[in-house]
Amino acid sequence: MSLLATENLTLAAGPTTLCRDLTVQFHEGENWAILGANGSGKTTLLHTLAGLRPAESGIVLLRQTEISRFRHIERAKQLGLLLQQSETVFPATVMETVLTGRHPYVSDYFWRSIWQWESQRDYQLAHECLQQLQLSGMSERRIDTLSGGEKRRVEIATLLAQDPAICLLDEPNNELDLNFQLKILSLFQQRTLKPEHLNIMVLHDVNLALRFCSHAILLFPEGTARYGKISELLNTETLEQLYQCPFHCLSDDKRTVYLPGN
Amino acid sequence: MLARFGLTGFLFVLAPVCLMLALSVGSLPLSVSEIWATLGGSGSEVQHAVIFDLRLPRALSAFAVGGLLSLAGVLLQVLLRNPLADPYIMGISGGASVFALLALTAGASAGTLTGSAFVGGMVSMIIVFGLAHGRQAWTPTRLLLTGVVVAAGWGALISFLLTIASNENVRGMLFWLMGDLSHSRQPAPSLIILVLALIGAYVFARALNVLARGELTAATLGVNPFRLKIAIYVIASLVTATAVTVAGNVAFVGLIIPHMTRLLSSSDHRILVPNAVLLGGCFMVIADTAARTLLAPVQLPVGVITAFIGVPLFLFLLHRSRLS
Numbered sequence: 182m183s184l185l186a187t188e189n190l191t192l193a194a195g196p197t198t199l200c201r202d203l204t205v206q207f208h209e210g211e212n213w214a215i216l217g218a219n220g221s222g223k224t225t226l227l228h229t230l231a232g233l234r235p236a237e238s239g240i241v242l243l244r245q246t247e248i249s250r251f252r253h254i255e256r257a258k259q260l261g262l263l264l265q266q267s268e269t270v271f272p273a274t275v276m277e278t279v280l281t282g283r284h285p286y287v288s289d290y291f292w293r294s295i296w297q298w299e300s301q302r303d304y305q306l307a308h309e310c311l312q313q314l315q316l317s318g319m320s321e322r323r324i325d326t327l328s329g330g331e332k333r334r335v336e337i338a339t340l341l342a343q344d345p346a347i348c349l350l351d352e353p354n355n356e357l358d359l360n361f362q363l364k365i366l367s368l369f370q371q372r373t374l375k376p377e378h379l380n381i382m383v384l385h386d387v388n389l390a391l392r393f394c395s396h397a398i399l400l401f402p403e404g405t406a407r408y409g410k411i412s413e414l415l416n417t418e419t420l421e422q423l424y425q426c427p428f429h430c431l432s433d434d435k436r437t438v439y440l441p442g443n
Numbered sequence: 444m445l446a447r448f449g450l451t452g453f454l455f456v457l458a459p460v461c462l463m464l465a466l467s468v469g470s471l472p473l474s475v476s477e478i479w480a481t482l483g484g485s486g487s488e489v490q491h492a493v494i495f496d497l498r499l500p501r502a503l504s505a506f507a508v509g510g511l512l513s514l515a516g517v518l519l520q521v522l523l524r525n526p527l528a529d530p531y532i533m534g535i536s537g538g539a540s541v542f543a544l545l546a547l548t549a550g551a552s553a554g555t556l557t558g559s560a561f562v563g564g565m566v567s568m569i570i571v572f573g574l575a576h577g578r579q580a581w582t583p584t585r586l587l588l589t590g591v592v593v594a595a596g597w598g599a600l601i602s603f604l605l606t607i608a609s610n611e612n613v614r615g616m617l618f619w620l621m622g623d624l625s626h627s628r629q630p631a632p633s634l635i636i637l638v639l640a641l642i643g644a645y646v647f648a649r650a651l652n653v654l655a656r657g658e659l660t661a662a663t664l665g666v667n668p669f670r671l672k673i674a675i676y677v678i679a680s681l682v683t684a685t686a687v688t689v690a691g692n693v694a695f696v697g698l699i700i701p702h703m704t705r706l707l708s709s710s711d712h713r714i715l716v717p718n719a720v721l722l723g724g725c726f727m728v729i730a731d732t733a734a735r736t737l738l739a740p741v742q743l744p745v746g747v748i749t750a751f752i753g754v755p756l757f758l759f760l761l762h763r764s765r766l767s
Binding site: 253255268269 | 520521524525526649650652653655656657659660662663664665666667705709710711713
């Protein structure tokens with residue numbers, strides 16, 4: 182049984198078709214990478230999977246039910262999204278921001294949202310998430326005083342506090358140093374060892390995708406898409422077609438690495 | 444939990460103090476014991492008239508207007524996610540002003556003036572909403588631009604009406620435009636609307652925290668942004684129209700009080716919303732008391748005083764927060 186699936190999904194941005202008749206099933210324990218050039222529709226696909234925008238045609242199924250039929254609050258308990266960029270016009274503290282991840286659980290009933298505050302357990306969970314991202318000492322700092330990478334880690338901690346079974350990640354390693362790129366991707370990979378967990382992430386780094394993902398969707402410039410096991414899907418020829426630039430393949434007995442350029 | 448509401452508790456004490464001050468100061472100074480006696484029903488006839496016919500309704504109206512404007516400011520700043528948003532930015536006050544000036548030109552009674560100002564505010568709200576919604580998505584920028592341009596249109600109409608107005612009408616019009624509470628005799632309707640709007644906004648307070656992080660984030664965290672935005676827009680518009688109807692265009696309160704409250708307490712809307720309403724109310728009562736006593740017997744428009752007090756106070760707070 183698939184956690185998330187698409188049926189005959191067609192996506193377009195203005196007059197450009199991004200992908201046509203995509204039918205994919207995402208199962209528990211899998212880590213999916215969405216790869217493609219700029220403007221190939223990676224984010225559009227991710228937002229459609231999150232139920233944030235209607236598809237041009239076709240449907241997205243969350244646990245066999247069309248995603249638009251879920252209430253926002255129910256959907257938020259099942260599925261979370263890390264956006265490519267965050268907005269901070271009215272900067273809250275780090276703790277206040279991470280606690281917004283608990284919103285779907287605190288105000289699951291309209292009338293309860295009037296008086297109910299986050300419980301001790303919510304605070305404890307938020308602290309644990311901050312700890313995992315090495316932000317423990319910063320909980321009272323204002324978001325706008327943090328560096329780009331620290332802000333990104335707060336966003337990730339908020340998603341972990343939301344604790345959805347399905348995580349959709351839009352370039353999770355944006356702004357992170359190399360150490361945190363590895364840490365965070367392995368942290369999300371670890372989550373899929375729990376039952377009924379799944380990650381789908383947009384990545385620009387082919388080698389990180391090879392290392393942390395089991396499957397991939399490739400969005401080609403002409404609007405076609407291919408998907409499957411990442412090890413079977415990726416090779417020099419496919420990558421050259423995908424990114425329209427030459428690739429060089431290096432491999433030893435442990436792993437294969439692709440270098441862009443001659 | 445209690446510590447979070449420290450400022451709220453302080454403001455709950457401050458509000459009656461401000462009201463007492465407003466009751467005691469004026470051409471007939473009253474001591475606290477005289478005020479208590481009169482409120483208890485045992486004062487002289489003159490004292491009774493001064494308090495119940497003049498000062499109390501005016502002070503309560505001032506409190507309501509300050510609270511309404513601050514609430515509208517908080518809501519619109521989140522809705523537009525723009526720190527420069529204030530209750531007048533969306534053209535609601537412009538619409539109310541044009542309709543009020545038309546009523547003044549026609550020599551209408553006070554009741555008709557109030558009614559037409561409110562109708563004008565609502566007309567402007569519907570125009571902005573209809574135009575901003577259009578066929579495309581409802582982005583904050585689009586809504587803001589529509590509001591600003593509609594407000595500019597009303598501004599031109601106001602200038603036109605002032606130019607063609609007769610000399611005896613112009614003074615009344617200018618007072619109304621600058622914000623004036625000297626004709627406020629019935630605080631009850633605006634106080635009721637303030638309480639209802641405060642309850643309405645408090646229900647969404649948690650969701651406002653999430654919306655402040657952006658619409659897409661809000662949608663992924665279980666908020667229906669479309670429904671929330673409509674609710675905020677309608678509440679903010681009704682609240683602004685009520686305030687403008689009672690007091691005309693009072694400058695700066697709706698812009699400064701929300702920011703001041705954020706600097707003094709928290710940007711968590713469950714704390715920010717009630718604090719801003721209380722602080723705005725107190726601020727306005729003090730400003731109005733100053734407006735009618737500073738140059739007595741000359742009455743200043745309260746909008747002038749709010750700007751005089753508000754601007755330096757806000758700049759001081761902003762400067763202090765930078766240093767810390």
